[in-house]
Amino acid sequence: EVQLVESGGVVVQPGGSLRLSCAASGFTLDDYAMHWVRQAPGKGLEWVSLINWHGGGTYYADSVKGRFTISRDNSKNSLYLQMNSLRAEDTALYYCARGDYRGSGGHADYWGQGTLVTVSS
């Protein structure tokens, strides 16, 4: 059974940093593109970032480019999102989602439950 479990969400001050993790099980992370998607309270879905299945390509929304870094550790079957220079508008529930097999994120088929990041002083 495919499972994705996010962790690392906390309350952090503006300008602070945070690293989110996503533990994958039931499939080989190596073989899949992986997304981060966020949802601000009461709002819609916003795509944040993607890493290709082979890890050679990373992509970001303009709103986080230069501040967030996506990475993966296939030996630990884990996905990460390093978040720096956090702003109030980064407050959201952050989901990791599996992309397509050996692809570039042509869809997002399995989703975790999300981890809540709150940026507030």
Next chain:
Amino acid sequence: DIVMTQTPLSSPVTLGQPASISCRSSQSLVHSDGNTYLSWLQQRPGQPPRLLVERISNRFSGVPDRFSGSGAGTDFTLKISRVEAEDVGVYYCMQATQFPRTFGQGTKLEIK
């Protein structure tokens, strides 16, 4: 960026009746590889999103056949043939043809 526009934003439906949601993209979603990367997702209250349909019309594993996707180019539709109580939630279209990936604003399906 490709802008995804959904209509309606809210859809009150009677149980057992059909429902339809439209999604229009600001440019063609046909990828250079020939595929059209348009997906539909459902988000029930308090739950993470769930993939229903990918590449316009391919139902994902376990999705009931009352859900169907259609369309081409820039105009796409999700249809529910007979709405059930468990279908309540917000539905999103998502394009994955171009970076950044983008979602529609969401359509809230509720029971009359």
